[in-house]
Amino acid sequence: MNELRFLEIINKTLDSSSFLGDDCAYLDDFDIFVTQDTLVEDVHFSLYTISPYLLGRKTVSVNLSDLAAALSIPKFILVSLSLPKNTKNFFVSELYRGINDVCREYGVKVVGGDITGSDKVVISICAIGKKTSLFLSSRSKAKKDDYILVTGQFGNSSSGFYALSNFLQAPESLINSHLNPRPRINEALKLASLIDNDIAVMDCSDGLIDALYKISLASMHNLKIDINSVPVSDNLKDFCSFNSLDYKNFVKWGGEDYELLICVPEQTFLKLDKNIFTLIGRVQNKDNHPSVIIKDNTTSEKITKDVFEKNSFNHF
Amino acid sequence: MNELRFLEIINKTLDSSSFLGDDCAYLDDFDIFVTQDTLVEDVHFSLYTISPYLLGRKTVSVNLSDLAAALSIPKFILVSLSLPKNTKNFFVSELYRGINDVCREYGVKVVGGDITGSDKVVISICAIGKKTSLFLSSRSKAKKDDYILVTGQFGNSSSGFYALSNFLQAPESLINSHLNPRPRINEALKLASLIDNDIAVMDCSDGLIDALYKISLASMHNLKIDINSVPVSDNLKDFCSFNSLDYKNFVKWGGEDYELLICVPEQTFLKLDKNIFTLIGRVQNKDNHPSVIIKDNTTSEKITKDVFEKNSFNHF
Numbered sequence: 001m002n003e004l005r006f007l008e009i010i011n012k013t014l015d016s017s018s019f020l021g022d023d024c025a026y027l028d029d030f031d032i033f034v035t036q037d038t039l040v041e042d043v044h045f046s047l048y049t050i051s052p053y054l055l056g057r058k059t060v061s062v063n064l065s066d067l068a069a070a071l072s073i074p075k076f077i078l079v080s081l082s083l084p085k086n087t088k089n090f091f092v093s094e095l096y097r098g099i100n101d102v103c104r105e106y107g108v109k110v111v112g113g114d115i116t117g118s119d120k121v122v123i124s125i126c127a128i129g130k131k132t133s134l135f136l137s138s139r140s141k142a143k144k145d146d147y148i149l150v151t152g153q154f155g156n157s158s159s160g161f162y163a164l165s166n167f168l169q170a171p172e173s174l175i176n177s178h179l180n181p182r183p184r185i186n187e188a189l190k191l192a193s194l195i196d197n198d199i200a201v202m203d204c205s206d207g208l209i210d211a212l213y214k215i216s217l218a219s220m221h222n223l224k225i226d227i228n229s230v231p232v233s234d235n236l237k238d239f240c241s242f243n244s245l246d247y248k249n250f251v252k253w254g255g256e257d258y259e260l261l262i263c264v265p266e267q268t269f270l271k272l273d274k275n276i277f278t279l280i281g282r283v284q285n286k287d288n289h290p291s292v293i294i295k296d297n298t299t300s301e302k303i304t305k306d307v308f309e310k311n312s313f314n315h316f
Numbered sequence: 317m318n319e320l321r322f323l324e325i326i327n328k329t330l331d332s333s334s335f336l337g338d339d340c341a342y343l344d345d346f347d348i349f350v351t352q353d354t355l356v357e358d359v360h361f362s363l364y365t366i367s368p369y370l371l372g373r374k375t376v377s378v379n380l381s382d383l384a385a386a387l388s389i390p391k392f393i394l395v396s397l398s399l400p401k402n403t404k405n406f407f408v409s410e411l412y413r414g415i416n417d418v419c420r421e422y423g424v425k426v427v428g429g430d431i432t433g434s435d436k437v438v439i440s441i442c443a444i445g446k447k448t449s450l451f452l453s454s455r456s457k458a459k460k461d462d463y464i465l466v467t468g469q470f471g472n473s474s475s476g477f478y479a480l481s482n483f484l485q486a487p488e489s490l491i492n493s494h495l496n497p498r499p500r501i502n503e504a505l506k507l508a509s510l511i512d513n514d515i516a517v518m519d520c521s522d523g524l525i526d527a528l529y530k531i532s533l534a535s536m537h538n539l540k541i542d543i544n545s546v547p548v549s550d551n552l553k554d555f556c557s558f559n560s561l562d563y564k565n566f567v568k569w570g571g572e573d574y575e576l577l578i579c580v581p582e583q584t585f586l587k588l589d590k591n592i593f594t595l596i597g598r599v600q601n602k603d604n605h606p607s608v609i610i611k612d613n614t615t616s617e618k619i620t621k622d623v624f625e626k627n628s629f630n631h632f
Binding site: 003014025027037076092100104112113114120122 | 319321322323325326328329330331338339340341343345346347348350351352353354355356358359360391392394395396397398399403405408409412413415416419420426427428429430431432433434435436438440442444446
């Protein structure tokens with residue numbers, strides 16, 4: 001049983017007026033974007049590897065990342081906190097110090113939420129953002145010949161997580177990418193100011209291939225990228241080479257990079273700052289059974305539904 | 317350690333621009349109300365006593381109840397679902413059938429959410445409502461001489477829960493009140509159409525005394541009610557008498573009735589339908605250490621901070 005199957009069941013059960021698709025919903029009655037994400041102890045984080053302060057920061061950041069992908073300015077959050085009986089005061093104050101710091105950095109207000117008991121720490125945040133552009137972003141908006149771009153580097157977060165989980169020494173930057181990700185709000189607003197059409201944007205919270213495949217599926221187009229164009233850090237390469245690991249696995253399948261994956265037409269691509277947005281591929285032809293093609297020097301790999309479902313990060 | 321102390325810590329940690337007070341937040345940038353509530357398996361419900369269909373209904377209803385207390389028309393919800401590995405398809409489809417049914421009854425759309433893994437079932441719903449009145453409701457708005465009113469009956473839900481937990485036979489209506497509560501949306505909209513000032517409203521999700529005490533504290537006024545004016549069902553009295561229980565305990569401290577507690581000035585009280593809104597008491601004088609006085613025939617009980625903290629329903 002996996003997340004995708006559950007989503008199919010949910011969409012079949014709900015009235016057609018309702019939907020569960022993009023990470024953010026746009027409510028045109030109110031001109032706002034809303035998103036909700038939950039982090040569960042021992043599924044998404046371990047209290048042995050993350051401090052309450054950084055956990056607070058990260059929980060807000062991953063939600064703001066979804067608003068960034070919607071090209072929306074974050075304004076408000078609600079925090080639902082489930083805590084075990086033996087939770088100490090300092091855990092709550094440190095967690096909220098982290099929440100407050102990220103909120104302050106992005107001009108966001110905490111306006112509500114609740115606290116309940118539970119066996120494990122569960123933090124669910126609902127984030128609300130303002131519309132900034134006449135145009136919308138959706139994973140279904142990739143069009144033939146669009147340029148595929150990404151922000152930042154890939155593989156850092158998952159390799160940092162790998163190091164933490166396996167008690168390996170690793171460069172601070174990899175660990176930091178995992179524990180304290182930065183939502184790409186400013187990059188998204190830059191992008192929003194330059195588009196003249198709806199475009200496809202996602203954050204890569206579940207990995208680069210995951211985002212590519214979800215866009216290909218929602219847009220019904222094949223996507224082709226060159227894996228060697230994807231920005232990676234020297235620290236990732238060093239860490240992997242030292243531990244005999246293939247760094248491209250972290251780049252392709254490792255999640256939690258919270259970088260943006262963007263498909264835009266040529267006229268938008270030409271206006272974008274290439275120091276912020278890196279070209280990694282192009283959208284191909286329309287296809288009812290779309291796939292993602294990963295070029296790697298002279299070889300290429302085709303990510304079809306089967307390959308995707310076997311390899312993709314499954315939260316269960 | 318309890319919820320109230322955690323809230324104190326949170327409010328101290330957050331910038332003054334932020335707050336956690338009423339069950340709903342009003343976002344004047346967008347003219348909307350938002351609320352978020354989380355139900356945790358074995359804290360708020362047991363899968364041995366509630367079906368997935370009713371669990372879906374209840375999770376939506378308790379959130380709509382918060383919007384009702386804000387005198388707001390519910391429009392959208394987001395559903396964050398955390399599920400154990402072994403969750404079956406039918407659980408998800410039944411849960412969503414329940415969610416969908418309540419949403420259809422009140423014209424609400426499911427617009428997003430996510431699914432993650434966890435040890436226990438955790439459902440967190442964010443509900444968004446539209447402003448319906450020029451005036452706001454807040455637990456801080458009770459004023460001297462206000463009439464204290466309630467909708468519906470009290471004690472049914474907690475006695476139903478008591479019966480389920482202790483394997484006691486009980487009238488269907490008590491069990492139903494617990495498993496399938498009805499949010500007082502229509503009553504709230506009726507009320508909203510008749511007010512000409514900000515008023516104090518809360519739902520009694522954590523019990524009648526809890527709501528009374530929270531209003532008294534936020535408004536800094538003493539509240540006085542006659543416990544014998546609070547509507548109760550014959551079924552509750554029968555069940556309690558048969559099992560040698562004091563029904564007034566369920567009425568006063570039992571939670572999850574999801575009825576509205578309302579404080580309004582005389583001119584509003586006179587306009588309200590007495591078949592829907594029952595008078596149970598009056599707001600007294602201003603007080604920096606406010607309390608709730610419960611009159612019961614010739615005796616009366618004073619709920620101060622200490623009594624409240626000792627007796628109130630604590631989710632931890």
